[in-house]
Structures are given as C-alpha cells and as structure tokens.
C-alpha cells in the first residue's frame with residue numbers, strides 16, 4: 001500500500017471513530033501528560049504529530065500557557081474537535097499526511113502520542129529524518145506510543161500485515177523498543193532514551209537533535 005493510500009485509509013478510519021474517541025482515550029491520559037512533564041523549561045514552540053482532538057495539548061497549555069503549537073493530522077473530523085478547544089487560538093492546524101505535509105519550524109520540540117505505531121521500520125526512519133529536520137539544534141523529540149515487547153513480536157505483527165495489507169489500519173504494527181532506538185539513531189538523533197509508562201505496552205522515547 002503506497003503512502004498516499006495509507007494516509008487516505010487512516011483519515012477515514014479516524015473520521016469514523018470521532019464520536020467515541022475522547023471517551024476511549026481518557027484511559028490513556030497519563031501517556032499524554034508524560035509528554036508535557038518531560039519538556040524542558042522554556043519550551044516555546046512545539047509540533048504535535050497526529051494531534052487528533054488535542055488531548056495531549058490540554059496539560060501542555062496548563063504548563064506552558066503561551067506556547068505556540070503546530071498540530072498536524074490527516075483527519076479533518078479529529079481536528080474539528082481540536083479547533084473548539086479553549087486554547088485553539090494558539091494552535092496552527094495543518095490537515096495533512098506526516099509524509100507530505102509542510103511541518104514548518106524550526107521547533108523547540110516535536111511531540112507525538114499514540115500516532116506512529118502503524119509504520120514499518122523503513123517508513124518510520126524516513127519520518128524520523130523529517131522530524132529531526134524541523135527541530136532546532138538542541139531540540140527534543142518526545143514520542144509516547146505503543147510498542148511490541150520484543151523483536152519476535154514485532155516480526156509477527158509485521159508479517160501479519162504483509163500477509164494481508166488490506167487490514168491496515170485496523171491492525172497495529174508497533175515496533176520493539178530496540179528497533180525504535182536504532183531508527184532514531186540512524187535518523188541522526190542522539191541521547192535516545194526509553195522510559196516506562198503507566199501502560200505495559202507503551203513507552204516514552206526521548207531523543208535530541210544535538211547539532
């Protein structure tokens with residue numbers, strides 16, 4: 001499945017989930033709050049990839065009331081909910097695909113949660129290069145997302161996808177923490193760390209663009 005078709009499938013998948021999305025994702029509040037907790041003091045500009053309805057932006061604006069955010073997402077219906085949030089006047093909304101949208105920048109930080117576990121390693125490394133490219137030197141990338149526990153489980157998920165690509169995005173293809181670390185380093189990130197979260201199958205990945 002090419003990237004354009006993939007983005008289109010993802011758009012209709014999330015457009016259809018909109019009525020129950022915030023209720024279902026209330027259980028993931030801590031995986032979203034972690035992003036804000038780990039941002040350096042003085043962060044002024046943030047790119048949120050897969051911002052959806054803006055749930056992770058609620059704690060972000062509590063800690064950094066004057067922060068400027070660019071929110072990228074392929075689903076107009078998810079973004080329409082974000083656009084009604086009380087802080088929406090400080091958010092630049094970009095409706096587009098991670099692999100094609102103009103992110104702008106340079107940003108102090110790029111954040112993402114629950115949004116990047118559908119991409120196989122080659123595409124993910126490409127995306128990580130795009131992310132690094134829109135950070136200022138010293139900027140940070142924080143990604144809180146679903147993982148596979150190890151490379152065997154990762155290979156099984158990827159093989160299941162290869163056997164029936166039409167099921168995508170109704171199936172997840174999360175990667176193992178060691179694969180994520182490797183891809184981030186291949187993309188040029190340094191100081192890559194993996195931290196646990198309150199959910200067994202979620203990790204927080206932090207990485208720095210050091211030059």
Ligand SMILES: C[S@@+](CC[C@H](N)C(=O)[O-])C[C@H]1O[C@@H](n2cnc3c(N)ncnc32)[C@H](O)[C@@H]1O
Nearest residue numbers: 014050051052055073074075097098113114115
């Ligand atoms: C599970 S939701 C997460 C939303 C929000 N970050 C949260 O934690 O509540 C994943 C979001 O990523 C967006 N998304 C997935 N693939 C995308 C792509 N290729 N380009 C842009 N947005 C994408 C979806 O539209 C969806 O809103």
